[in-house]
Amino acid sequence: MNQLDFTLDAKALGDDGHIEGLAAGYGNVDFGGDVILPGAIAASIAGRKSVPMLMYHDQKRPAGVWTDFQETSDGLLVKGRFSMSTTTGREAHGLVKDGAIGGLSIGYRTIRDRVVGKARHLVEVALHEVSLVTIPMNEKALITSVKSLIAAGQLPSLSQFEDFLREAGFSKSQATAIAGKGLASLLRSESGSHPADFIAALAAQVRG
Secondary structure, X not given: OEEEEEEOOOOOXXXXXEEEEEEEEEOOOOOOOEEEOOOOOHHHHOOOOOEEEEEOOEEEEEEEEEEEEEEOOOEEEEEEEEXXXXXXXXXXXXXXXXXXXXXXXXXXXXXXEEEEOOEXXXXXXXXXXXXXXXXXXXXXXXXHHHHOXXXXXXXOOHHHHHXXXXXXXXXHHHHHHHHHOOHHHHHHOXXXXXXXXXXXXXXXXXXX
């Protein structure tokens, strides 16, 4: 089973256990080089009344159920509810509410795809489940999280950024390569740089 991750907007969370978020974004290249095309999940969700909500793709840790699916211009919007009568459901609700969990990740099987340049375009996939994850491995999510490291107009240090990449799931060699590919020079000239320059450089290096 393959996985793709996306940022979860924790504001779309109700005290009654209801939650909504973007389970799959369209047109965004993830760190694995995959792009979901609009409509790729349509056939898989047609007529389905529910999709499992898991913790970290662990089938032994169901946290609730997704019951509503809507395709938007941004991607697949899902709505569901935590199983508040279970320990895992209550734990998941609390972690999302506290901000400890910040992403959604879909578990799927590829049915049709095609390679365009360096990216794999997913034309049709079979959706198995939508999981709650701590740090989504997705460019948009990474940049959002990095912005939280920048305070009072200051850039994070190179070691801070490498540590963040490691926490996000990259290997030591991958973290060193990404941080050092152009970003290191930007940090060395910090006096003339702005946080926005850092974010722009990050996006460029991740895409490359």
